[in-house]
Amino acid sequence: MSTERxxxxxxxxxxxxxxRLALAVIATSALMAVLDGSIVTVAMPTIQADLGFSPAxxxxxxxxxxxxxxxxxxxxxxxxxxxxxxxxxxxxxxxxTAASVAAGAATSPAMLVAARFVQGVGGAAASAVxxxxxVTLFTEPRERGKALGxxxxxxxxxxxxxxxxxxxxxEALSWHWIFMINxxxxxxxxxxxxxxxxxxxxxxxxxxVDVLGALLVTSGQMLAIYTVVxxxxxxxxxxxxxxxxxGSAVLLAAFFVRQATxxxxxxxxxxxxxxxxxxxxxxxxxxxxxxxxxxxxxxxDMQKVLGYGAxxxxxxxxxxxxxIGGIALGASERLITRFxxxxxxxxxxxxxxxxxxxxxxxxxxxxYVTDLLPTxxxxxxxxxxxxxxxGLGMAGAREQDAGLVSGLxxxxxxxxxxxxxxxxxxxxxxxxxxxxTEGRGPADALAGGYRVAFGIGVxxxxxxxxxxxxxxxxxRGAAGEPLASNSRPTPAEQESDSSSKSLTQAA
Numbered sequence: 280m281s282t283e284r285x286x287x288x289x290x291x292x293x294x295x296x297x298x299r300l301a302l303a304v305i306a307t308s309a310l311m312a313v314l315d316g317s318i319v320t321v322a323m324p325t326i327q328a329d330l331g332f333s334p335a336x337x338x339x340x341x342x343x344x345x346x347x348x349x350x351x352x353x354x355x356x357x358x359x360x361x362x363x364x365x366x367x368x369x370x371x372x373x374x375x376t377a378a379s380v381a382a383g384a385a386t387s388p389a390m391l392v393a394a395r396f397v398q399g400v401g402g403a404a405a406s407a408v409x410x411x412x413x414v415t416l417f418t419e420p421r422e423r424g425k426a427l428g429x430x431x432x433x434x435x436x437x438x439x440x441x442x443x444x445x446x447x448x449x450e451a452l453s454w455h456w457i458f459m460i461n462x463x464x465x466x467x468x469x470x471x472x473x474x475x476x477x478x479x480x481x482x483x484x485x486x487x488v489d490v491l492g493a494l495l496v497t498s499g500q501m502l503a504i505y506t507v508v509x510x511x512x513x514x515x516x517x518x519x520x521x522x523x524x525x526g527s528a529v530l531l532a533a534f535f536v537r538q539a540t541x542x543x544x545x546x547x548x549x550x551x552x553x554x555x556x557x558x559x560x561x562x563x564x565x566x567x568x569x570x571x572x573x574x575x576x577x578x579x580d581m582q583k584v585l586g587y588g589a590x591x592x593x594x595x596x597x598x599x600x601x602x603i604g605g606i607a608l609g610a611s612e613r614l615i616t617r618f619x620x621x622x623x624x625x626x627x628x629x630x631x632x633x634x635x636x637x638x639x640x641x642x643x644x645x646x647y648v649t650d651l652l653p654t655x656x657x658x659x660x661x662x663x664x665x666x667x668x669x670g671l672g673m674a675g676a677r678e679q680d681a682g683l684v685s686g687l688x689x690x691x692x693x694x695x696x697x698x699x700x701x702x703x704x705x706x707x708x709x710x711x712x713x714x715x716t717e718g719r720g721p722a723d724a725l726a727g728g729y730r731v732a733f734g735i736g737v738x739x740x741x742x743x744x745x746x747x748x749x750x751x752x753x754x755r756g757a758a759g760e761p762l763a764s765n766s767r768p769t770p771a772e773q774e775s776d777s778s779s780k781s782l783t784q785a786a
Contacts, residue, residue, distance in 0.1 A: 300475035301416055302426050305409045307468050308372060310433040311461055312402040315344065315379075318444055322454040329454065332388050342505075343392045347399025348406070349693035350501035354493050355407035356686015357545050364408040364415075365476045369469060371404025376465030383458035394458075411685035412476060414673045424612025424666065431611075431665035432604040444593075492537045492545035499530030500690070507697045515705065550684060558750035559672035560691040562743045566628065566664060567692050568699030569739035573599075573635065573658060575700055576707060576732045577651075584725050585645060595647060595655075602659030611666045620674075621751045624667035625744065630660025632740040638733040643726050671751060699739075707732040 319326075319340060327337045359367035378397035385391035413430060417423040448456045506523040513519045538544040551557055574596075581587040581595060614623050634657035641650055672688040711728030719727065 297475055297477075298416060298422070300471060301477075302413070302429055304468055304472045304475050305413055306429050306433045307464065308368070308405050308472075309409055309430060311375070311464055311468070312348070312406050313433065314444070315398060315402065315461070318448075318457045319344075322448075322457050325454045326391070330385070330388050330391060339392045340395055343395040344399040344402070345693070345697060346501055346504050347396045348403045349399075349504045349690065349697060350497055351400060351403035352407045352686045352690040352693060353500065353546065354497050354686070355404045356411065356684070356689070359404075359408035359411065359686070363479045364412050365472070365478050367408045368405050368412065368476060369472055371401045371406070371408075372465055372469050372472065373401070375401030375405060376462060376469070377401075379458045379461035379465065383455045383462075385455075406689050407686035409685065410669060410673060410688060414670075414685075415479075416477065421612055421616050423670065424615045425608075427666035427669050428607035428611040428662070431662065431669065432607040489537070489541045489543055489545040492534055492541060495530050495534035495537060496545065499527050499534055502530060503527040504693070504697050546687075550687070554750055555671055555674055556684060556687075558746055559668055559674075560688060562624070562628075562746050562751070563668045563672065563688065564691045564695035564698075565739045565743040565746070566631070566668065567695030568702070569631070569635065569736040569743070570661065571696060571699035571703055571736075573638075573654075573736065576703055576729050576736075577638065577654075580641065580726065580729045581651075584643060584722050584729070595651065598652060598655040599658040602656050603662040603665075606659045606662030607666055608662075611663055614663065615667055615670065620667040620670045621747065623663050624671065624747050624751070627660040627662070627664025627667060628740055628744045628747065630657050631664060632737055632744070634658045634660065635733050635736045635740065639730055639737070641726070641730070641733075643722050703732040703735060706735060 323337060323340065326332065326340060332340070355367060355371070375398055378394050378401055382391055382394035382398060385394055410430070413426055414423060417426040444457075444460075448454075448460065502523060506520055506527055509520065509523070535548070538546050538548050578592050578596065581592045587595060611623065614626075634654045637654045637657070645651060669688065673684055707728035709728070710731045711724045714724035714727045715721070
């Protein structure tokens with residue numbers, strides 16, 4: 280009689296182990312995308328000296344990535360619904376990894392900027408469908424809340440980790456390694472994603488691809504981001520800014536007109552009839568814009584006023600990332616399940632507003648422990664606000680629209696980040712200039728400008744609180760409910776849905 284125990288059956292895509300692996304894959308991909316936006320900032324002076332960038336050209340090392348990433352999120356999200364979100368995720372990760380090789384091997388400014396643009400394309404493709412994969416994979420309220428907490432933590436921690444890692448790699452090795460580090464991470468992510476992320480057929484391209492709509496929304500979004508990032512050099516009232524802004528508005532308006540008349544729209548307008556989706560996206564845009572008062576302006580204050588180095592600044596901001604992580608991973612899902620996402624979102628926004636309010640009294644010779652550390656800890660409110668907002672932003676979407684709604688949510692995040700960085704930096708610089716002309720010292724003038732930016736950040740968070748209280752419903756299970764059908768699908772969508780089901784059954 281054999282005493283051998285039978286081998287365990289392999290875990291299926293719906294098992295808890297497979298789900299955890301899928302969550303790790305999605306979180307790693309999100310971390311790579313966020314890291315790539317922040318890790319470069321520390322190495323910019325070294326890159327400029329090594330490759331001979333002009334001051335104006337150097338900004339495109341950042342802007343090239345942001346332009347492609349922010350401009351393609353909505354389009355990538357919809358294509359994920361059509362061809363399958365797993366295919367889009369794998370393709371985007373592969374493109375991002377290959378472009379990282381080119382960026383790390385760059386020997387000229389043009390080569391690096393081109394590689395950064397392609398990195399943005401790959402990052403958009405992977406990021407646009409990540410949230411859609413997550414919420415369709417985790418359907419139970421508690422497990423979805425925990426997954427959203429992990430997803431929020433990776434996004435929040437990425438900026439601080441990027442600053443520290445960028446300084447260490449640049450100083451210890453060379454700036455090339457801030458891109459080369461993506462290669463082993465990207466390859467490991469691809470290998471794990473093939474196994475962990477369940478396959479989905481998508482609606483199929485025969486459901487129709489709105490080529491004109493795709494061109495309108497992509498060009499409109501890219502032009503909008505290009506306009507915003509250029510305000511630092513040209514100002515908000517310049518003819519360039521106003522002209523490009525008007526052009527972007529016309530393209531986006533034409534896109535919405537097209538969606539109302541197209542037989543197979545890229546973005547069905549029924550999505551915007553969901554008050555929850557619209558309000559959650561607006562809250563996120565306001566919140567992310569305000570948080571750039573923390574992520575960028577606080578970092579500038581520590582370096583230019585308090586005299587911290589780049590690596591010391593990143594380390595000083597780590598308590599904020601740890602606070603967000605501790606709350607997002609340890610408490611957010613239980614609180615969302617018990618009290619509902621709306622109440623948790625309101626609490627998180629109050630804590631974030633309190634954190635920025637403390638910075639309004641930040642002295643020129645601030646002590647880290649007494650003046651900055653309390654803000655770092657209160658920023659942990661983001662560990663409540665971000666998972667709750669993400670859950671609300673996806674709660675009103677039909678399952679076949681999950682990629683599109685995920686892309687929309689990521690798009691508003693990027694718009695909020697770009698607008699927040701441009702607006703707050705411009706206003707802070709303007710205030711600093713006025714104080715310098717009044718005879719204030721450089722440190723006092725810089726601190727005065729930064730305080731104005733902190734005040735605007737508080738105002739944006741108060742606006743987010745008002746939108747949350749007025750427009751978002753108080754249902755307790757919204758963040759964990761299965762994706763809803765917020766309106767009847769069109770005949771073309773019904774046909775493609777039936778085709779998809781038939782193919783699945785045949786398989």
